[in-house]
Amino acid sequence: MVNKKEASAVLSARKKKESAFAVLKHREDFPILTQKVYGKPLIYLDNAATTQKPKAVIEVLSRYYSFENANIHRGIHYLSQKATDTYDEARVSVQHFLNARHSHEIVFVRGATEGINLVAQSYGRTFLGSDDEILISAMEHHSNIVPWQILAEQVGAKLKIIPINDDGEILLSEYAKLLSKKTKLVAVTHISNALGTINPIETIIRKAHETGAVVLIDGAQSVPHMAVDVQALDCDFFVFSGHKIYGPTGIGVLYGKEKFLEKIPPYQSGGDMISAVSFEKTTYNKLPFKFEAGTPHIAGVIGLGAAIKYVSQIGLDRIMDYEQELLNHAVRKLSKIKGIRFIGTAREKVGIISFVLGDIHAHDIGTILDQKGIAIRAGHHCAMPLMERFQVLATVRASFAFYNTKEEIDQLAEAVQFVLEVFK
Amino acid sequence: METAELRELYQELILEHSKKPRNFHALEHATHTAEGFNPLCGDKLKLYLELKNSSIQDIGFEGSGCAIFRSSASMMTVAVKGKTKTEAEKLFSEFHKMLSGNSASYDKTQLGRLAVFSGVNEFPVRVKCATLPWHTLNAGLNQEARTVSTE
Numbered sequence: 350m351v352n353k354k355e356a357s358a359v360l361s362a363r364k365k366k367e368s369a370f371a372v373l374k375h376r377e378d379f380p381i382l383t384q385k386v387y388g389k390p391l392i393y394l395d396n397a398a399t400t401q402k403p404k405a406v407i408e409v410l411s412r413y414y415s416f417e418n419a420n421i422h423r424g425i426h427y428l429s430q431k432a433t434d435t436y437d438e439a440r441v442s443v444q445h446f447l448n449a450r451h452s453h454e455i456v457f458v459r460g461a462t463e464g465i466n467l468v469a470q471s472y473g474r475t476f477l478g479s480d481d482e483i484l485i486s487a488m489e490h491h492s493n494i495v496p497w498q499i500l501a502e503q504v505g506a507k508l509k510i511i512p513i514n515d516d517g518e519i520l521l522s523e524y525a526k527l528l529s530k531k532t533k534l535v536a537v538t539h540i541s542n543a544l545g546t547i548n549p550i551e552t553i554i555r556k557a558h559e560t561g562a563v564v565l566i567d568g569a570q571s572v573p574h575m576a577v578d579v580q581a582l583d584c585d586f587f588v589f590s591g592h593k594i595y596g597p598t599g600i601g602v603l604y605g606k607e608k609f610l611e612k613i614p615p616y617q618s619g620g621d622m623i624s625a626v627s628f629e630k631t632t633y634n635k636l637p638f639k640f641e642a643g644t645p646h647i648a649g650v651i652g653l654g655a656a657i658k659y660v661s662q663i664g665l666d667r668i669m670d671y672e673q674e675l676l677n678h679a680v681r682k683l684s685k686i687k688g689i690r691f692i693g694t695a696r697e698k699v700g701i702i703s704f705v706l707g708d709i710h711a712h713d714i715g716t717i718l719d720q721k722g723i724a725i726r727a728g729h730h731c732a733m734p735l736m737e738r739f740q741v742l743a744t745v746r747a748s749f750a751f752y753n754t755k756e757e758i759d760q761l762a763e764a765v766q767f768v769l770e771v772f773k
Numbered sequence: 774m775e776t777a778e779l780r781e782l783y784q785e786l787i788l789e790h791s792k793k794p795r796n797f798h799a800l801e802h803a804t805h806t807a808e809g810f811n812p813l814c815g816d817k818l819k820l821y822l823e824l825k826n827s828s829i830q831d832i833g834f835e836g837s838g839c840a841i842f843r844s845s846a847s848m849m850t851v852a853v854k855g856k857t858k859t860e861a862e863k864l865f866s867e868f869h870k871m872l873s874g875n876s877a878s879y880d881k882t883q884l885g886r887l888a889v890f891s892g893v894n895e896f897p898v899r900v901k902c903a904t905l906p907w908h909t910l911n912a913g914l915n916q917e918a919r920t921v922s923t924e
Contacts, residue, residue, distance in 0.1 A: 710839035712814050713783075716896055720779045729815065742815040742837060771783050772840075 370671035375663065376752045378403040389722030392757045397542050397570060397701050397748035398726050400595045402656070409655040410597065413648050421647055422621065436647055439654030440637075446657045447587065448578040449604050453636040456603040456610070457650055461569040462492040464588030464603035465536070467616040467640065468565055469496035472586070472605075473534065475613050479505030481533040484562075486511040486519055486548070487738050488541045491731045493567045497536060511537070513738065517544035517693040525556060532562040539571035543730040543746065544693025545676075545701030547571075554584050563609070569593055573750070574672060574699045576665045579604050591649060596656030600649030603640070610636050617642040668751045672700040675749045675758060682762040687769065692744050700749030703730075706765065709772050711743035717771060718745075721764045781892035782899075783840065790844035795851050800833045807913030809836075809905045809921040816842040816902055820909045827858045834906070841899050845890060846906035852887055858914050865907045872900050 376382055379401045384391045393401060413435075419428035421436045444452040458464045477483070483497050487510050501508045511524045519537070528535075535557040540547050554564045565586040568577055573594040579587050586609070591600040615622055615633055619642040624632040633639045660668070679702055683689055688707040706714055715727030726746045729736045736743065747761060800821035809818040816838030823831035832850045836842075849868075853861040864887070870879040871891055881888050893903045901923035912921045 710814075710842075712839040712899065712902065713841070716782070716899060717779060728813070771779075772788065 370667060370674075370751070372671065372752065372754055376754075378405065378659075379752055380404060380407070382752060386722045386724075387720060392721075392723045392760055394747040394749065394753065394757070394761060395724045395726050396573075396750040396753075397593070397730075397746065399592045399598070400573065400750055401752070402595055402597070403659050405659045406596060406652050406655045410648050410652045413651050418648075420644055432647060435651050435654075436645075439650045442654045442657050443602055446572075446577075446661065447602075447604055448580050450580060451607055454604055454607050454610065456605065456637045456640045457645055458588075458601050458603050458640075459599055459646070460590040460592070460601035461567055461588040462590075462601075464586075464601055465492055465565065465567065466496045467603055468586050468588075468605070469500045471613040471616045471640075472563070472609060473497075473500040474504065477504050477506050477533050480531060481506040482527075482529070482531040483508050484511055484524070484527055484532055484535045484537075484557075485509075486537050487513045488517060488519075488544055488546065488732065488735050489536070489538055490542055490567065490569070491733070492569075493536050493538060493565075494734065497534075506533070507531075510734075515739075516695050517541065517546045518695045519546075519548055519553070521549065521552060524553065528556060528560045528562070530560065532557070532560055534565065535562050536565040536567070538567040538569075539577075540568075540574065540699055540701075541693065541732075541735075542570050542701065543703055543732045543735055543744065544695065545698040545703070545748075546693060546695035547575075547697040547699060549697075550584070551582060554582060558583070570699070570701070573660070573668075574665070575669050585609055591653040591656065594653075594656055595660060597646075597649045597652040600646050600653050602653075607636065610640070615639050615642070619643050621645075663751065669699075671751055672749055675753055675755065676700040676702070678755050679747065679749070679758045679761070682758060683765065686762065686765055689765070692739050692741060700753075701746065702748075703744040703746045705741050705744055706768065707772075709768060711745045713772070714745045714765070714768050717768045718761070718764050721760070721767075723761055723764055725761075778892070778895045782896060784889065784892070786848075786886065786889050787840065787844040790847040791840035794834075794843050794847035796833045796854070797835070797847065798833045799835055800831055802831075803833075805913045805916055807909045807916075807921060809909030809912070809923075811838070811842070811901055811905050811923050813898075813923075814839055814842070814902055816905055818842075818846060818906060818909050820906070820913050822910075822913050824858070824914075829853050829856055829858070829861060838905075839899075839902050841890075841893060841902040842905060845903045848887055848889075849906045849910060852885070853910065861910065861914060865911050868907050869904065872904055 381401045419432040421433040440455050441452050443455045497508055509527050512520050557564045563585040566584045568587050568589040572589045585606050587604040589602055592598040622634050622639050622642040624634050690705050692703040711727035718725055728743045803821035804824045805822040807820045818836035821833040832854050834846050867879045867884050890903050893899050905923050909921045
């Protein structure tokens with residue numbers, strides 16, 4: 350006869366197990382994770398650089414090229430119609446994923462970088478002029494710095510930097526001071542690829558709008574880790590890359606409010622983005638095609654659609670909760686290592702950990718970790734100004750996805766400890 | 774859990790030179806200087822040479838970077854100090870051959886202690902860390918105006 354205390358303990362343990370994130374089950378969806386490197390199991394902790402792909406995405410790509418491949422739009426044959434339907438469906442999937450009002454506010458580009466370049470050159474060249482100001486934060490990725498530097502030079506605008514504190518958080522008070530009637534555009538990352546900081550973009554967007562500035566949000570590192578609602582955020586432009594959210598490389602999304610996309614000129618030109626062409630006059634196509642010149646990365650779009658479907662089925666909220674568990678576990682384990690210094694200690698973070706270890710160079714750490722099958726990234730993470738801000742040459746960055754386990758993190762901590770021993 | 778390759782790469786000699794690099798200072802009376810930069814890794818180097826009658830009277834370096842880079846720079850300065858320009862260039866050629874990725878035969882006896890870097894071949898990404906000081910030396914000896922980079 351089981352006593353009541355034991356019974357309730359068993360029941361609560363079972364409940365915990367049921368509601369626990371089924372990481373091992375999800376892992377099985379990713380063929381690459383069974384691989385061995387140097388005879389050791391692959392421990393892939395470089396997800397901020399790119400994510401691995403589930404069978405669902407790989408199979409869709411394979412099926413497309415095996416049975417469905419054709420050029421889309423205005424094709425008169427069966428395959429072309431089929432490909433067009435799948436392609437258009439994917440656009441609608443992205444629209445729903447971001448909760449955009451219209452599917453024609455979704456423009457397919459190569460990645461977040463191209464999206465930002467498009468806005469800088471198309472919106473920026475049209476609406477920004479000399480003495481106008483562009484605000485970006487001190488933690489931006491080069492893709493959200495250089496296009497604005499180039500734009501500023503082209504139109505005579507000024508680029509101003511929103512400072513961050515030593516924890517890697519944007520100083521909102523300083524941001525407020527920088528905002529003025531001269532500010533025409535604010536470009537900020539949703540989540541820092543180097544620090545893992547989640548920025549208070551709702552506040553940033555609201556304050557920018559009060560001053561009459563438009564806002565572009567770089568969502569490359571946020572869409573894989575949290576639900577994004579562009580209408581709720583009220584951002585004017587939003588970009589993300591497919592390969593960071595378990596989709597193919599070479600595909601990304603620019604979301605832009607209809608009212609802006611309608612007003613700005615095309616970015617690239619050629620076929621598909623036109624309505625009619627003659628040597629006397631050419632007219633442009635309607636949204637979103639105005640911004641999609643040439644044959645698109647059809648397979649990429651379809652693969653992205655499959656990736657979004659896959660992730661949505663698991664649920665981004667559950668993914669976020671689990672990844673927070675991984676983050677906490679990692680911080681706990683790594684903090685015990687003598688001489689470790691975390692770069693990026695914001696209160697609100699995702700599973701991205703950058704650190705330095707005494708005066709051991711990041712590349713030496715990276716090589717030793719690599720030999721143990723652990724894939725991390727060592728370097729400046731395309732954020733040289735940020736590295737300078739923290740006065741480090743480079744950091745080691747471990748970035749988690751929902752298919753990583755606590756055991757893998759334990760291995761990481763052990764390996765970092767081993768590095769210390771090598772360099773003693 | 775040490776792998777043989779790791780032991781070979783981060784062996785005693787390399788770690789020692791990395792911790793206590795030799796000739797790690799500027800030269801007041803430098804006749805030639807050269808700068809090197811590895812953008813991939815962030816290795817940065819300023820090399821100082823005192824050349825007299827085509828021979829390297831003195832050599833020093835300043836800079837920062839990974840252990841492979843630091844030890845390579847340190848051991849290089851020890852190897853070329855007192856040598857003629859021609860001898861130093863020959864050493865560069867042999868060192869480069871050793872790390873060229875193919876099994877080209879290099880003069881192991883001539884390289885002496887420098888042969889310890891042959892282990893870097895197992896880590897192609899790190900070869901540039903080892904060769905940067907030598908490329909910079911080459912630039913300094915031939916007084917090229919640009920900053921040397923291994924990219």
